[in-house]
Amino acid sequence: MVIRNGEQGNIGQASYCLSKAIMADPKDVTLKLHRASLHVELGDYQKAAESFDQIYQLSPENIEALKTGAKLYQKGGQLEHSIRILEDYVKGHPSEADTSVIDLLASIFMESNSYDKALQLIEHAKLVYYSGKELPLNLTIKEGICHANLKNMEKAEVLFSILQRESVNDHSHLIAEAADSLMSLEHYDSALKYYLMLEGSAKGDNGFLYLKIGRCYLFLKERVQAIFFLYKVLQMLEDNIDARLTLASLLLEEAKEDDAISLLAPPKNFDSIELPPEKSKPWWLNEKVKLKLCTIYRDKAMVEEFVDAIFPLVRESLYVETLHPKVKVKKRxxxxxxxxxxxxxxDRETENVFRGFRPVxxxxxxxxxxxxxxxxxxxxxxxxKKKAEALASGADWQSDDSDDDPPQEVHREPPLPNLLKDEEHHRLIIDLCKSLASLQRYWEALEIINLTLRLAHSMLSVEKEEELRSLGAQIAYNTTDPKHGFDCVRYIVQQHPYSLAAWNCYYKVISRVDNRDSRHFKFLRGMLSKLVDCVPPIIIYAHQFTMASNHQHAATKYLEAYKRLPENPLINLCVGTALINLALGFRLQNKHQCLAQGLAFLYNNLRLCENSQEALYNIARAYHHVGLVTLAASYYEKVLAIREKDYPIPKLPCENPDIVGNQKPGYKPGYCDLRREAAYNLHLIYKKSGALDLARQVLKDHCTI
Known part of the structure; x- marks a missing residue:
């Protein structure tokens, strides 16, 4: 009945019956063996080991029970107890002992790195149990391994040499054991010798053996042989990721980049390949393989291939991180x-005779x-309770089992689990964003930048965070829809509050944001109150008044900046234009005085710019605007007489010069020369005054291609 209950899966009942039977007959070894097997099936190695120990105490000749108990004690984490019962056996047999017990005890010593104790045990066995006899081969090899780990390689080599006289097929496991130990100790020459013995005689699937041989050749820096054996490994173990990555690295060292790419790239028509049910993910979907392939593409400057390979992984990983809840919800x-x-x-079966036993x-x-x-x-x-309430109210009762089987939430694992924690991956993200920007995929680059900065703010180093934000600001500077890069340009200004290039970038981004982003005004007011001596935010604030045609407040702000930097050409220009625009209004009483003041600031700008073409053009444009066309014409002619050279476009701090699109199509050679604009305005004056021939001649000389 005990056996039948166990076969039917009623382990609790079987254990209950066994306990009662053992109490009735404590010396029945078969009953104890059945109960030990049940404990092993339940994973209770402690009780299983105790049962086998009791069996050995009842039957000292049952060596298998002793060894099984020792193994179970070791598996249950009681290493000292396992060693103790085996040592007691050795002490209790001073003249003759079972070799398998000696072998097991030596193995346990070696697994716990107690090679000196294992060697003492084997030496004791040679003196006591095998005096005048040849030590068994398995103990001899263990002795050699102990000597090797104790750095007595000469003695170890002498002991291992016995294997060369033995049949390889009969002792392949001992040869492999010796080779593995030598390889773990970095004696690759010696390990390779024994692996090659196995390679010459082994049959069937030798993939893991070839992998060990390939690694030995790799450590010995014999790359050609290592490549040869690693290719053989992949013929048998195509899903071995370590072998594939190692082989790819060797091919790169041999300057065979194309071979490495073909080794890591997905096979052609991989979508149509039918995978066996037990294979959850093919090798080409492994994140390590993809990362290695991306690294090769990046190093070879294959930008499009690099982006196509890594962008889906990074994007999905970042989105999965955003979906993870911050607080763990208790699962129903x-x-x-x-x-x-x-x-x-x-114990739910009320009629069961075993009702009430303690479950195992x-x-x-x-x-x-x-x-x-x-x-x-x-x-x-x-x-x-719900049923009673429903019946009392006269309503139809329907069992609500909607919560019985709640939908299982699928926990998505990111393709790159350590994307935000690994510094090497941080560099990969930055390179990806640069590549996306170079391909003018600005929106996708900003998406990665913003997600990374939001999720990994505390993990990024200061240098990488600033590089990412600078890159985001640069992209916002170039793209037509810069609102998503506002945070980046704001950060650049906060880090470099006295940099004109940073403020230039900030203002260019803000000037192209639709509907006046409220974040801008809040940030600008904060900077004005925080940096009292910083002029750029004052000028930008004044620019906002100018754009709203509020020239009086604009002039006030410009004059505030003028008090701090009276010799700045730009500030003099802005004050002059604001006063001239104010003089053209309807409410001002002293218009002529205001106009004269405005022109005075423009002439001051002309002095500071040393009669530059731009300063002359600004004065001509001012005279033209207020109707003094004679003076305007004379200054336009001065502009036409000057050929202005191009000036470099201001760059952002930490700007990446490799990004395509940094030089916009509008920035063509001659973009600083104002002669065409001056000629067009001069032709309008001539045309209005009736001098049509002069107007046509000006256009012909300066505004035709």
Whole structure:
């Protein structure tokens, strides 16, 4: 009956019966063996080991019970107890002992790095049990491994040399054990010798053996042989990621980039390849393979291939990180799961003769089962209460089991799990954004930048964060829709508050944002109050009044900047234009005085600019604007007599010069020369005055291609 219950899966009942039977007959070894097997099946190695220990105490000749108990003690984390029972056996057999016990005890010593104790045990066995006899080969190899780990390589090589006289097929596991130990100790020459012995005689699937041989050649810096064996590995183990990546690195060292790319790139028509059910993910979808391939594309400056390979991985990883809840919500278990847990208690069958026995299961499972039982009882009580209320009110009762099987939330794992934690991945993100910008995929680059800055603000180094924000500002500077790069240009200004290039970039971005972003005004007021001696925010604030045609407030702000920098050409120009625009208004009483003051600032700008073409053009444009066309014409003619050279476009701090699109199509050679604009305005004056021939001649001389 015990066996039948165990076969039917009623482990609790079987254990209950076995306990009663053992109490009735404590010396029955078969019963104890059955109970030990049940404990092993439940994963309770402690009780299983105790049962095998009891079996050995009852039957000292049962060496298998002793060894099994020792192994289970070791598996259960009781290494000292495992060693103790085996040492007791050795001490209790001073003249003759089972070789397998010696071998097991030596193995346990070696696994715990106690090679000196293992060597003492083997030396004791040679003196006591094998005096005048040849030590078994398995103990000899273990002795050699101990000597190798204790840095006595000469003695180890002498002991391992016995393997060369033995049949490889009969002792392949010992040869592999010796080779593995030599390789772990970085004696690659010696390890390779024994691996090649196995390679010459082994049959069938040798993929892992070839992998070990390839690694030995790799450490010995024999790249050609390493490449040869790693190719053989992939013929048998195509999903071995480490072998594939190692081979790719070797091919790169041999300057065979194309071979490395073909090794890592997905196979052609990979979508149509049918994978076996047990294979969850093919090798070409492994994130390490993709990262290695992306690194090759990046190093070879294959920008489009690099972006196509890495962009989907980075984007999905960032989006998965944004979807992860900050607070873990307690999962609601369905009734089906609760019933499965309660089965451990196995006491729901009221008519069962075994009702009331103590279930055999790990304490964690018993605790879960007890909680599940209480939760089921609570749900049943709530359901009965709802049913009674519904019947009392005359409503139709329908069981509401909507919460019995709640939808399972699929936990998405990011393709690059350590994307935001690994510094190497941070550099990859920056390179990706630069590549996207160079391909003029500005929106996607800003998307990656903003997500990275939001999710990894505390993980990025100061240098990488500033580089990302500078890149975002540069993209916002170039794109037609800069609102998504506002945070980046704002950060650049905060880091470089006295940089004219930073403020130039900020103003260019703001001037192209539709509907006047409120963030801008809030930020600008904050900078004005914080940096009292900083002139650029004052000028930008004045520019906002000018754009709103509020020239009086604009002039006030410009004059405030003039008090701080009276010799600045731009400020003199802005004050002059604001006063002239103010003089043309209807409410001002002293218009002529205001106009004269404005012209005085423009002439001051002309002096500071040393009679430059731009300063002359500004004066001509002012005279033209107020109707003094004779004076305007004379200054336009002065502009036409000057050929202005181009000046470099201001660059942002930390700006990347490699991004295509930094030089806009509008910035053509001669973009600083104002002769065409002056000629067109002069032709308008001539045309209005009736001098049509002069007007046509000016256009012909300066405004034709």
């Amino acid at each position: 278990l369905s009734r089906r799961v609760l019933f499965e847990r309660v089965k451990v208690l196995n 299961a790990p304490s964690s499972d018993l605790s879960k089962a007890a909680r599940a039982k209480r939760l089921l009882q609570k749900k049943a009580t709530i359901r009965e």
